[in-house]
Amino acid sequence: MGDRTRLGLALQAAGLGEFEWDFARNVFIVSERMAAITGIPAGERPALDGAALDEYVHPDDLEAFRERRVADSMSADSFTNTFRNIRPDDGRTIWVRVSGVIERGANGHPITLMGIVQDVTQLRREEEERQNLMAELDHRVKNVLAAVQALAQQTAKRTTSLDSFLTTFGGRLKSMASANELLTAARWRGAAIDHLTAAELGAIAPGQTRWEGPELFLTPRAANALSLALHELATNAVKFGALSVETGHVDVRWTARRNGGFELTWTESGGPTVTPPIRRGFGATLLDQVTPRELNGDIRVEYRPAGVTVRIEAGPQAVAERPDVVPEVTTARVTETVPTSRGPTSLKGARVLIVEDAVLLALELETGLSEAGAQVVGPAYELEEAMALLGQPIDAAVLDANLNGRSVTPVAEVLHQRKIPFVFATGYGETGGAPGGFEAPVIRKPYDVTQVAAAVAELLAER
Incomplete structure (x- = not known):
């Protein structure tokens, strides 16, 4: 096997095609491998002082292609250029990267230009996707930071002490983080209601909480809204409601609505006798104003003596299609950031x-x-x-x-x-x-x- 055969096999294995520009004869030689990549007919053709391939370059890239060719032929010893190539055989536009070397005579004039061509269309698409993802990530991060800032300001306006602020704000922040964790695992295509409910109730009052309903996935906006709503309800249940005593229970059920959307019912029982709250904090405002608007629906809170009942209705806009990737929710040993009631922790000497x-x-x-x-x-x-x-x-x-x-x-x-x-x-x-x-x-x-x-x-x- 000769060197030329070995070189040809190596180029073919690498997905590359070669070409040559003979300045002395003013001809351009396209190999079979380059023809397969670009659709440009193989063989020898007049170089036309380098313009032989201009007709196959995308019009938007042609001016820059010509300027680069002239500059390289005058002084460079090697070159690399990336542009769009319009295949003459099927009309498809592909991205190609052309690289090579220029052999020059004693007077510096070019004698031969030898190069290779590579189809980089997929690489360009992946780069564009990466740029789009980075832009989307930047957008989401700014939205999250803005939401956190608003949450902090609203919480601070309605708390009377630093400790109270830290506890309340920390819990709400954790709720947002749980929803975002589920959304990230599903590539931000949606989060299941049962996963959101498990994230809020799974670590508190074992044996006193229950949730049930069909598999329904929410949009990122709706998932964050429902997660915060469930967090507020769970916090109130732990402080004042059914989960404040060992005999209390919380039952969460949801169903799909015929016209799209869903209805979720939160029912407390077995706890202290309920009376309507005298003071309304940000949690109540969040439930009354933020939750229904974000879910394109409605919410009704009833302070029945036997226990609080909440009905949340969401419109079709809140429901997403089942994501391709659905995270598994396990009963892993997870410590949630819920304040303990055991008093200060002592680690003296540890x-x-x-x-x-x-x-x-x-x-x-x-x-x-x-x-x-x-x-x-x-x-x-x-x-x-x-x-x-x-x-x-x-x-x-x-x-x-x-x-x-x-x-x-x-x-x-x-x-x-x-x-x-x-x-x-x-x-x-x-x-x-x-x-x-x-x-x-x-x-x-x-x-x-x-x-x-x-x-x-x-x-x-x-x-």
Whole structure:
């Protein structure tokens, strides 16, 4: 097998086609492989001082193509150009990348130009999709930040203390994060009502909550609205309603409406005798004004003595088609950011390692755990820092799952081998439980530092 045959096989395997411009003879030579890619007939043709292929270049790219060709032929030794090629055989437009070298004589004049052609249409599409995704991500991030800002301002206007604000705002923020986690897992095509309900009720009052209904998926806007509504109802039930006592129950049921949309009923029973609230906070405003508008429907809240009943109606615009990817919701051990009623957590004397790459979060954790009486080890912001600290006496650890793009698994493995308990505090939405398959509590960001302290205290109590 000769060198030319080997070269031809290599070009074919790489999806490349070759061509040659002979300046002395002023001819352009198109190979069979280039013809297969571009649709330009193979063979030798007059070069027309380089204009031989101009008719196959997209009109919008032709001027730049000509300018680049002239500039390269005058002084460059190599070249690369990307443009749209209109195939003469079927009229399709494809993107091609042309690269090559120019051989020059002693006087600097070009003798031969040899190059290769590659079809980069798919690469261009992927780049355009990436740019579109980045633009969409930027749009969503700004919308989320604007919503968070509005939520903070509205919550602050209706709370009388900093502690109350932090507790209420933190819970609402967590609700938004749960909905966004489900939407992200489904590539922002929709979130199921049962998943949203499980995210709000699954971690509170085990055995006292129940939900049931057909599989229905909501649009991102409706999912966030329903998640916040369920959060407000659950918070009120824990504070004042059925979930404030062990005998109370909450039953959530939903059905699809004939004309599209859905109807959801929240029913409390077995709790304290209900009386209408005297003071209306932002939660009530959210339910009365925000929820029905975002769901294109209506909401009715009845304060019956036997228990609160809420009926939420949503229009067809709130319902989405079933996504191609539907996340699995498991009963993984997840610590939710719901304030505990057990009083201040004590970690007096406990040596707690903090591994967190976000400096502000690490400082917040350090402050919170120190206030609970812990002796903080670290914080470690990088994997190597964390591994180096493992030689110190440690009673427990708080681990971020991802450290600047690197998994915290090596740290977790060492802690596991030494039987040192740890909790994951992470922004990743793994639906299969703790990262790496470890048997460890998981606290989803955004979290309440007091809950981290409570989770660590619980781990230490189990030892």
